[in-house]
Amino acid sequence: MRKNPLGRTGLEVSELCLGSMTWGTQTSANDAFRQIDTALEYGVNIIDTAEMYPTNPLLKKTQGDTERIIGQWVAKSGRRDQVLLATKASGAGHQNVRDGAPISSKTIRMAVDSSLKSLRTDYIDLYQLHWPNRGSYMFRQNWTFDATGQDKAEVIDHMGDVLQAVQALVDAGKIRHFGLSNESAWGTAQWLRISEDQGLPRVVSIQNEYSLLCRLFDLDLAELAHNENVGLLAFSPVATGLLSGKYAPDTVPEGSRRSFSDDLGGRITPHVWPAVDGYLAVARKHGLHPVQMALAWCSTRPFMASAIFGATTQPQLETALQAVELRLSDEVLADIQQVYRTYPMPI
Numbered sequence: 511m512r513k514n515p516l517g518r519t520g521l522e523v524s525e526l527c528l529g530s531m532t533w534g535t536q537t538s539a540n541d542a543f544r545q546i547d548t549a550l551e552y553g554v555n556i557i558d559t560a561e562m563y564p565t566n567p568l569l570k571k572t573q574g575d576t577e578r579i580i581g582q583w584v585a586k587s588g589r590r591d592q593v594l595l596a597t598k599a600s601g602a603g604h605q606n607v608r609d610g611a612p613i614s615s616k617t618i619r620m621a622v623d624s625s626l627k628s629l630r631t632d633y634i635d636l637y638q639l640h641w642p643n644r645g646s647y648m649f650r651q652n653w654t655f656d657a658t659g660q661d662k663a664e665v666i667d668h669m670g671d672v673l674q675a676v677q678a679l680v681d682a683g684k685i686r687h688f689g690l691s692n693e694s695a696w697g698t699a700q701w702l703r704i705s706e707d708q709g710l711p712r713v714v715s716i717q718n719e720y721s722l723l724c725r726l727f728d729l730d731l732a733e734l735a736h737n738e739n740v741g742l743l744a745f746s747p748v749a750t751g752l753l754s755g756k757y758a759p760d761t762v763p764e765g766s767r768r769s770f771s772d773d774l775g776g777r778i779t780p781h782v783w784p785a786v787d788g789y790l791a792v793a794r795k796h797g798l799h800p801v802q803m804a805l806a807w808c809s810t811r812p813f814m815a816s817a818i819f820g821a822t823t824q825p826q827l828e829t830a831l832q833a834v835e836l837r838l839s840d841e842v843l844a845d846i847q848q849v850y851r852t853y854p855m856p857i
Contacts, residue, residue, distance in 0.1 A: 511553030511834045514815050516636070517714025518739050519687050523594060525809045526834060527556045527743060529820035534564035534575030536765065536822045542579050543586070545827050550592060552831040558717070558743065558818050560598035560640055561625055562607050566770040573606040574628055581630035596636035596743070597625050598691055598717075602643050612643045614668070615675035622684050637676070637685040638717055641692040643668060648692040648719055650776035650857070652726060669701055673710040680711055689743070691717035695730035702738055713740055715815055720744035722753060722789050722804055722846065723782065723857050732813050741815025744808055748819065748830075749857070750774045752782065753804040755790050759783060765822070777857040785853035792845045798836070805833035807846060 513522035528549045533542040546557065562568065563576035577597060584590050599621040602612035611617050625634060641648070644665055647655035679685045688711045690698060698716055705712045716735070720727050720742060727735075727742060735742055748754055750767055752774065762768045772778075793800040808817040821827035838846075 512809070513555070514741060515739070516687070516815055517741055518712065519714050521594070521635075521687075523556045523741075523816045524554045525814070525816060526552075526554055526805065526831065527558050527596075527816040527818040528554050529745070529818040530557060530559045530576050530580065531563045531565045532820055532822050533579045534572055535566050535569075536564075536767075539579045539582060541824065543583050544824060545821065546580075546583050546593075547587075548824070548827060549831065550589070552834065554831070555592070556594040556596060556635075556816060558596045558745075559629075560600070561621055561628075562598075562600045562604055562640065566767055568606060570606045574624070577625055577628035581628050584630045590631055594635040595629060595631060596638060596689070597629070597634055598638040598640040600640050604640075613639055613672060615671045618672060618675045619679070622679055626684060633683055634685045636687050636689050636715065637679070638689040638691045638715070639672070639693075642690075642694075642697055644697075646692040647694065647726075665697075666700060666704065669704050670708065670710075673701070673705055673708070676711045687711070687714045689713060689715035689717065691743075693718065695734050698731070698734055698738075698740060702740070713738075715741045715743050717743040717745055717818070719746045720808065720811075720817075721747045721749040722807060722850070723749040723777070723785060725850070725854075727813070732811075735813035742811075742813050743815055744817045747808045747817040748801055748804045749786075750777060752777060752786050753789055754801050755786075755793075757786075779857060781853065781856040785849065785856035788849035788853060789846070792842065792849060795845065796839070796842050798842070799829060799832075801830055802833040802836050803838070803842070805830060806836040806838050807843075809833075810838060810843070 512525045516523050559576050600607040603610050644660050676688050693716050701713045718727055756763055768774055790800050793803045819830045
């Protein structure tokens with residue numbers, strides 16, 4: 511499996527990253543263990559999780575179970591040194607974690623200690639902020655996003671406070687590197703500026719949604735990623751299963767993500783089905799599996815560090831992992847571009 515630089519860290523991450531958000535609800539612990547072992551056999555070297563997982567559904571009683579499952583695998587396998595662990599701190603509004611407290615130097619320290627205990631490890635390779643305190647335009651909020659209520663001085667003070675805490679955690683050996691999630695170009699630029707001005711830990715990655723159906727990253731963030739060496743960790747690269755072809759307007763497979771979220775977090779709109787059909791037609795035309803095409807396409811993007819994929823079953827996992835053997839031809843890429851120009855923002 512090909513590997514890409516993780517920012518300026520000197521580390522390299524596999525082009526596919528194993529996502530874990532269903533472990534503990536849709537996926538059992540034993541199945542999760544098998545997924546990790548299989549992914550490592552294919553060359554995956556990074557697992558992404560979060561303190562708020564599992565999802566589908568998000569419940570107070572299961573919050574943190576995904577990290578604990580990974581911790582069980584770490585203790586059982588003895589293979590901690592073979593994998594990079596990336597996790598995320600929850601922030602304002604998510605009541606299942608710290609009663610919805612916003613991210614701060616205090617909550618970061620609490621969150622890291624809790625995750626270390628759950629993951630049964632002495633250090634976290636990549637520690638990420640799940641979303642900004644000031645809000646985000648991810649998750650379909652781009653349609654109504656309004657930054658005019660932000661207080662710039664307050665935002666900058668908050669970032670400096672958090673980076674001071676991150677520095678202390680790095681010095682203590684609890685985390686190695688720092689990343690963002692659901693961030694904007696302006697926000698990422700401020701984190702970078704403050705870290706450089708004050709000699710504090712530098713952002714190495716940003717985890718945002720990115721797929722054939724969601725390409726907000728392609729413009730300002732892509733430029734920032736290139737010039738500042740901040741790699742994208744793309745979540746939902748198969749658009750929560752829409753690009754697999756398993757869904758249709760009146761088709762909801764039992765136990766699928768859509769059986770828990772009917773509109774897949776706002777992704778299902780009247781515009782999405784023609785776009786999905788267009789990409790599925792490209793896959794059929796060239797004899798490709800649509801999931802593998804979607805993942806292989808992500809790997810062609812110049813700012814990509816790793817595409818985070820998840821699977822609820824072993825066959826789904828192995829299908830996705832086989833995408834690393836696929837290299838898309840110029841003809842396939844041209845057909846994909848034509849669909850994109852026809853349906854540029856379907857979700």
